[in-house]
Amino acid sequence: MGRSFAIVEKYQKADLKLPQRSTKFAAGYDFQAAEDFVVPSIWRHNVLQVIWSIWRQNRVTDEAYQGAHKDFKPVLVPTGVKVYLEDDEYLMVANRSSNPLKRGLVLPNGVGIIDADYVDNPSNEGELFIQMTNFGLRDLKIKKGERIGQGIFMKYLVTDQDAQDEKNVRQNGFGSTGV
Structure with missing residues (x-):
């Protein structure tokens, strides 16, 4: 098949740019946001309420913890x-080095791993999303076309016994191979 990027069907008419390296020796291909997107700050009422209760040594209810957990939930920024x-091969999706320092944006999973069978399987065209959490004090507005992450192509090895292990065929997209 080869190694390449393509625009997903949903964004065919959106005038998106394919990822590219910014400099001659850059390892990563820069991904841009496919549309304007807001990454909410984690510092919401539920989080602050739980922190305040813990600081005052008050009991925190399961409901309060669940509400705070929802505020900490990462968002998926579309790339198109x-x-x-x-x-x-796999594509390692990493944060831009300036995102945490300048914008308070982090990839909560550290890096994303895009497997070769993620694209064009029965229920998933394979759009890449950048998973982000905003530790800044305000919601962050990302504009269409802003660079939000980078992808690095990597080879991988398997064990000598790998061929004898039965493998499933991927049927879905994001997070579909885990529990």
């Missing part, structure tokens, strides 16, 4: 892009 990979 999918990636084609060789069978023994």
